[in-house]
Amino acid sequence: MGALPEPTDLQVAISVAQQLLDSDQVLSLREALRLLLRALDAEPVSTTVDTPRCPAAHPDDPDPCSGPPVVTVLDTHQVGAHGCEHHATRLLASLDGGRVYPLPDAPEGAAIRVFKAAAVTAPYAWVKRGAGQ
Ligand SMILES: [Zn+2]
Structure with missing residues (x-):
């Protein structure tokens, strides 16, 4: 101003x-x-392939981020990756014994949403299957 x-x-x-x-x-x-x-502060969250994605995004997963990283997904070796809700969900669904924690500035319930969505997401959901869901 x-x-x-x-x-x-x-x-x-x-x-x-x-x-x-x-x-x-x-x-x-x-x-x-x-x-x-x-x-206008109206940029799309993510556009195309030249947009960097969150660390939780699998290289073979073509989907853009659903938003900024809001959670950390940890595998059983305590190796973690920050992710948007979308990619964190897919990563968590693909991990055996993975866990999810909200980042400090995550919106309320982000980790819960990821946890619940991962429960009904197929592992490696980005892989096209002939008879997938
Ligand atoms: Zn993402």
């Missing part, structure tokens, strides 16, 4: 978007959209 002389992120994003409005460069358009969304 200061009186800074520099244009705001939104102003920059709008001017970039205006310049690119007639562009047929998909990547430039995508970048402009991204700038705009960022300026």
